[in-house]
Amino acid sequence: MGVLMFSQLTIRNRFFILNLIGVVSVFLLGGITVFSFFNIKKFLIENNLKLKKKNQSFIQLGLDLEKTDAVFNVIIASQGKGSLSSLSELKAIEKDVTSTLNRLEKENIDENFKKAVKNARGSYEKMLETGKKTALAFLNGNKETALPLAEKLKKLSSENRKNVKEISDVFLGYQKQIIFRYLDTSMSYIFMLGLFLLIAGGILGFILYKKTNFTLNNISREIYLSAERNKKVTGEMQEISERLADSSKALASSVLETVSAVDEITATSEQSNQYAETSVSKVKGSEEISEKGQQKVLEVIDAMNGINQESLSLMNNVKENNEKISSIVKIIDNISEKTNIINDIVFQTKLLSFNASVEAARAGEQGKGFAVVAEEVGNLAQLSGVAAKEIKEMLAESVEQVNRLVLEANQCMEDVLKAVKFKVESGVELAKECGEILAEVVQNSKEITSVMTEIKNASEEQQTGLTNISKAMRLIDEHVQKMEEISSESNLCVESLGDEVLILRRHVASLNTLIKKQEGKLEEEGGASKKDMASLEKEIESNDSDLEEHQETHAA
Structure with a gap:
């Protein structure tokens, strides 16, 4: 049923359908591409928000470590004076650091991230233990024991900073892997869809091309009718x-x-x-x-x-x-x-x-x-x-x-x-x-x-x-008005004749373009039509010469 309806379409409609299919395919591919890009953008925005929240946790952890380091520096600088108040302040900081590390350990990320958090916790606990020992040594007046502990405390503080940076780097690497994996999946879907639309469009175009060859006989008939109309127009021009x-x-x-x-x-x-x-x-x-x-x-x-x-x-x-x-x-x-x-x-x-x-x-x-x-x-x-x-x-x-x-x-x-x-x-x-x-x-x-x-x-x-x-x-x-009316009619007839000639030439050009592989078949079927066209061209040339002679006589 669909093939029968398709064979009844004109060449213009067939090419229109072909162009429509191409445009729809392009719009479909473009729409899916845009939709995919919007999803990618949405994913990046959501991922960026998560990243900001995690960065806030990392920043807070770093600040707490800096506060801890500052408390121990005060104890070392004062050599134990005011250690009790500093240690009481350190309890609140220790509570915040422990809470932050617990929250990071609960994150469902890879093993490297958990290992980095675990290392940070161990290093921080060592730092707290060493700092407290240093404060007690200063309070007891034992500087010989306190000074080596203070040097060790500085090394542990530097190690804590490295651990926090390692946690941040591991998290950023994990996020990059997620983003690249999502982008690769989206681009693969777009490529497969484009390839499918290209193959489908090529098949439909080939079908349209094959079906178009069956319309050549109709074009030959239109050429013959156009020649007959030219004869009638020539007679009207003579009367005018x-x-x-x-x-x-x-x-x-x-x-x-x-x-x-x-x-x-x-x-x-x-x-x-x-x-x-x-x-x-x-x-x-x-x-x-x-x-x-x-x-x-x-x-x-x-x-x-x-x-x-x-x-x-x-x-x-x-x-x-x-x-x-x-x-x-x-x-x-x-x-x-x-x-x-x-x-x-x-x-x-x-x-x-x-x-x-x-x-x-x-x-x-x-x-x-x-x-x-x-x-x-x-x-x-x-x-x-x-x-x-x-x-x-x-x-x-x-x-x-x-x-x-x-x-x-x-x-x-x-x-x-x-x-x-x-x-x-x-x-x-x-x-x-x-x-x-x-x-x-x-x-x-x-x-x-x-x-x-x-x-x-x-x-x-x-x-x-x-x-x-x-x-x-x-x-x-x-x-003069009568002559203008007559001239207008004459011009209309001439224009009509010109249009018919253009139509005739257009159909001939269409035949020359569309029929290249079937010239032998068309010569056999359209031989009579070509003879009629040749006689019609001779008649048009004779009418044109008579019209030119009449115009020269009128001008004289």
């Missing part, structure tokens, strides 16, 4: 050529009528040209005068803009001066208030100084220290008086500054008013000149009006000739 010739004759008569109407217009056009030349000269004069007037008007506008700018400048200066005066007045007020406060303080201070001096005199010897304070207070009062004097001078200077600003503002106002007056006078003079120029423009406009009236009369005479031209042009337009 005759209609095109009739329209050309009608167009020629309309052109003759147009020529006679154009002769009548010629005389009237000459007179119109003379009036037009006069109008042009007058218009040029008016343009020059108008340009002068425009220039003067622009100058007036510039003068007025200058007045406006000067006015704005005046307003801004006055505003700024007022703000300065206001700020100075505020400053003077503040200074006056501060001066009054200072004067009050000076008065109160002097009074307090006097009272203090009186009390000091009453006290006698006991009041000498207080008398010194009273004297200092008096000095401060004197300094305050000097400051008050300086402030008064500042007030006088501020008043002088305010007066100077007022004078400057008045002077600025006078300068601006003078400038404004000058600009206004200039604007008045320019306005007078503009009035004179505009009067000349009005006079020229009157002359132009009279000339344009004459042109209007000449245009009315031309209207009659233009009416005749319009009628003739309408006839020409109608015939």
Whole structure:
């Protein structure tokens, strides 16, 4: 059933199915590859998280060993002083190290890892035992025994560091083996799937190629039908050529009528040209005068803009001066208030100084220290008086500054008013000149009006000739439209013929491409078709020559 349906498909559909199978295979392989890569990525991320957790355990173990080493170094450096407190601290560290080593021993890893953990435990226990003996020796005052134990303790500390590094290296090597094993398995699956899809695609392509050879007879039949359609199109082109010739004759008569109407217009056009030349000269004069007037008007506008700018400048200066005066007045007020406060303080201070001096005199010897304070207070009062004097001078200077600003503002106002007056006078003079120029423009406009009236009369005479031209042009337009329709039909027929020829050539090319091993069989079955095609080509060549002769006659 499937083979029967496949044999009924066209060549295009067969190649479409082949391409579809290839695309689906590529997408399937790509999808599985991407899925595998995502799984690999997920596995690497999870493995990385596990590795981070284990690294934290290794880091914690290393830190605990460093703490243990630090405790023993303190005991050795202090030669037993504070050993009891250090040993109590060592118990907590020992508990953490033992817990970490127990957790690492429970990990389901290889024997090398367990062996490394076991070595680390033994080395650490030896270090603890040696460290405790060293501390007891120092406590008992037996330095001869303690010093060799301290040297041995240093060697055990170095050995512990090596054991921790060995545990980390063994764990990393184990993780690398797991990753490489997973990657090898995934890539093997992808390779096998790709090989399977390649073999399946090759088999299906070979089947499609074999089935395509059975469609050659259909292609030969299409070539024969295309040749018959070319005959029909050639006949339609001959009929359209005759209609095109009739329209050309009608167009020629309309052109003759147009020529006679154009002769009548010629005389009237000459007179119109003379009036037009006069109008042009007058218009040029008016343009020059108008340009002068425009220039003067622009100058007036510039003068007025200058007045406006000067006015704005005046307003801004006055505003700024007022703000300065206001700020100075505020400053003077503040200074006056501060001066009054200072004067009050000076008065109160002097009074307090006097009272203090009186009390000091009453006290006698006991009041000498207080008398010194009273004297200092008096000095401060004197300094305050000097400051008050300086402030008064500042007030006088501020008043002088305010007066100077007022004078400057008045002077600025006078300068601006003078400038404004000058600009206004200039604007008045320019306005007078503009009035004179505009009067000349009005006079020229009157002359132009009279000339344009004459042109209007000449245009009315031309209207009659233009009416005749319009009628003739309408006839020409109608015939031209007919010719355009006919030309469009002719073009469509020519395009159709060209398409059919292209189809014919395409089928021939398809036969030459697809039929290489079956040429003998096709020559026997398609001999009649080739004879018909040869006669059809001769007929098309004769029709083409007739069409070229007709076009040459039409052009002449």
